[in-house]
Amino acid sequence: MHTKIRPREILRQRNRRMKYLTLAFVLAGLGATGYWWVFNRNHVSTDDAFVAGHLIQLKAQTEGIVVEISTENTLHVQKGQVLVSLDGAHAELALQQAEAELGEIVRNLVSMAAKVDTLEQRIVAREATLDQVRHDFERFKAAARDGAVSDQQVQNARDKIRELEAGIRESRAEKISLEAQVNGIALERHPMVEKAKSRVRAAYLDFHRRNIVAPVSGYVAKRKVQVGDYVKAGAPLLAIVPLDDLWVNANFLETQVSAIRPGQAAEIKVDAYGDARIYHGIVQGIAPGTGSTFALLPTDNATGNFIHVAERVQVRIGFNRQELSDNPLQPGLSTVTRINTGEPGEPVLLSNVNIGGDAYRTDIYSHELDGVEPHLRRIIAANKP
Known part of the structure; x- marks a missing residue:
């Protein structure tokens, strides 16, 4: 038995379904619009955002052979902790040479001061001889008029006087030269001594810095140094990352930044945790230029080949310290960041x-020379009479 087809009934059912479907789309659109209006109307977001932090590169401060490594990647180190030790042979030799030069200069200055006294005594002796020769010269001149003394003796006495006078002038000039170098200032503060002391301090500092310490507390990463390596000053050894001071560098399109201001709240989703964890932060500052401005090869739109590309401006967002302490992060992690504008x-x-x-x-380098001044005084005292 065939069912009778009723076109009007089919049309009514189809219209009814279309109404329901249209109503569903309208309600979904209204719901999406309402959700956007309530939750996203005053927000801008970007997935071009990454966790950033301080990557403190630790470098050798003097040359030497690595004899000990006291840390490893992922380990936490404390500020002031010795991380790498060098043999310090070159620094020790340089220190010994600087100490010897200081002692030599002190002895030379003492010798110069003694020579001043020697020259003074020599001048006194020559002046006494000069007085005697002058008296003889006067007697010779008187006796020469009576023929008792020859003219040769008178001339010899005159020449002797000139010789003694020249010798006295020479000794006085030498004395003045030495006095200019040693008199008028204490030996410990003499410029030559101060210069030698500076060399000792520099060598002492290099010797002290054979033990390389952590300038800050943090976690070790990128260890490059190995035991037995010969390193020179400035050679990179490892990096220290303080994970208690992180932030987000979020790159927003130039069309999004007009309403962004420092102090606005931000929500940060880290890709490593997905939607399971949301961090909260505060906008700390906005970069003074777009990313292309600071590129190695900035674009030059005056060449004629111009394509309009939306630039990005970097916004720095600080984390909530307590949330960061409870759930640590690492620099470089990708995030989705949203700012409440x-x-x-x-x-x-x-x-x-x-x-x-x-x-x-850091203040770990503030007291490296604390022990050098008593050491300098001992060197000077050992070389003074």
Whole structure:
């Protein structure tokens, strides 16, 4: 038995389904629009954002052979901890040479001071001889008029006087020269001594720096040095990464940055954790130029080959320190970062970057010369009479 086809009924069913489908699309669109209006209307986001941090390169400060490595990649090190030790033979030899030069200069100055006294006594002796020859010369002149003394004796006495006077002038000039070098200042503060002391300090510093210490606390990465390596000053050894001071470098399109201000809140999703964990941060500052401006080869649009490409501006976003402490991250991780531009924020040129951390300054090198001054005094005392 054939079913009778009713075209009007089919048309009504189809129209009914179309209405339901249209209503579903309208409701979905309204829901998406409402969600965007409530949650995304005042937000800008980018997936061109990465975790950044301080990568502190540790380099050799003097030359030598590596005799000990006291750390390894992924290990945590404390500020001031010895990480690499060099044999220090070259530095020790240089220190010994500088000490010997200081002692030699002290002895030379003492000898020059003694020579001043010697010249003074020589001048006194020559003046006494000159007085005697002058008296003889006067007697010879008187006796020569009576024929008791020959003219040759008178001439010899005159020549002797000139010789003695020249010798006295020479000794006085030599004395003045020596006095200019040694008199008027204590031996310990003499310029030649100070110069030699500086060389001792430099050699002492090189010898002290054969033990290479961590300038900050952090985790070791990229260890290149090996035991037995001969390294020179400036050779890279390893890197230290303080994981308690990280931030996000988020690169936003130039069409997105007009409403971004320092102080606005941000949400950060790290790809390593997906949607399971959201970090919160604050915009710290906006770069003063686009990425292409600081490129190695900046684009030159004046050449005529111009293609309009949306530039990106880097925005620095600081993490919430407590969240970072509870769930540590590593520099280089990819993120999806969203900024709430609905907040008023602060002036666009203001920067809230904190430079008060250990990554910006260290005091471990402040006391490296503490023991050198007593050492210098001992060297000077040992070479003085």
